[in-house]
Amino acid sequence: MTAQNRSSTSILVMWDEVPADQQNGIITGYTITYKSQTQNDNGNIPAGPDDREKELTNLKKFVNYNITVFASTVKGDGPASDPMVVRTDQDSKL
DSSP: OEEEEOSSSOEEEEOOOOOGGGOSSOOOEEEEEEEESSSSOEEEEEEOTTOOEEEEOSOOTTOEEEEEEEEEETTEEOOOOOOEEEEOOOOOOO
16 A cells, blocks of 8 residues: 555555455455544545545645555455555645
8 A cells, every 4th residue: 555645635545456365255345544643533435346546635734644445345344454654735835
């Protein structure tokens, strides 16, 4: 998984398909989780089984977020990726 800030309120998250030998069935979707390290701002964003990126929007400005991705099958959720920390940008003052 990789993630990069796109603006003061958005982060783009990208991930690879789960290797076939690590899938416990057909992947039905992915879930991206985000949790602010300092603000009360966290949540889960669903993604489809063929998606490989998702933009998190409406985030707090200039805040560090812990982000993970996990795949799901009909039997349940797989293990989450290692968390990645990404900081949203400050507002630009032109």
